[in-house]
Structure formats: C-alpha cells, structure tokens
Amino acid sequence: MDTKDFTKEVARRKGITEETAYRYINSVMDTIRQILTEGEEIKIGSFGKFTVVTDIEGVKTPMLCPAKSFKAAVNMGEGRT
Numbered sequence: 001m002d003t004k005d006f007t008k009e010v011a012r013r014k015g016i017t018e019e020t021a022y023r024y025i026n027s028v029m030d031t032i033r034q035i036l037t038e039g040e041e042i043k044i045g046s047f048g049k050f051t052v053v054t055d056i057e058g059v060k061t062p063m064l065c066p067a068k069s070f071k072a073a074v075n076m077g078e079g080r081t
Contacts, residue, residue, distance in 0.1 A: 036062050046070060 011021035032050055035042055042050040048066040
C-alpha cells in the first residue's frame, strides 16, 4: 500500500475527506521525524516504540520496535477487512 492508498483507507475508515486524512498523516509523520531528530524516543501504547539506533560507524537509523500486542495482532491477521 502506498501513501495515496493509505490516505484513502484512513479517510474511508474514519469518515473524513482524503485531504484531511493526508494532513493528519503528514502531521503525525513530521512530528515523529522531528522528535527522533531531537534524540528522543516515542512510545505509543500497544503500537510500539520509535527510536534511533547508531551503528559503530555513527550512522543513525530510525527504527520501530513493535509492542508484543502489535506483533501478535499482525501475526493473527487482526483488523483485516
């Protein structure tokens, strides 16, 4: 699923316009990006933790460490329509 498809799906599931969904998605992603750039982690309940890992050469990589419940849901196929 690409950004356009994801935006349409969010709009459909939440009963909002695609434009509004696009703005919300971009706002969330920009905020995550800014917080990680500032060196902070983000923990989102049953979703997981966003963090930045630095390798031995100093290269930083953003990562999502999924929560156990999120992993379980994906493995069980929860939420499929």
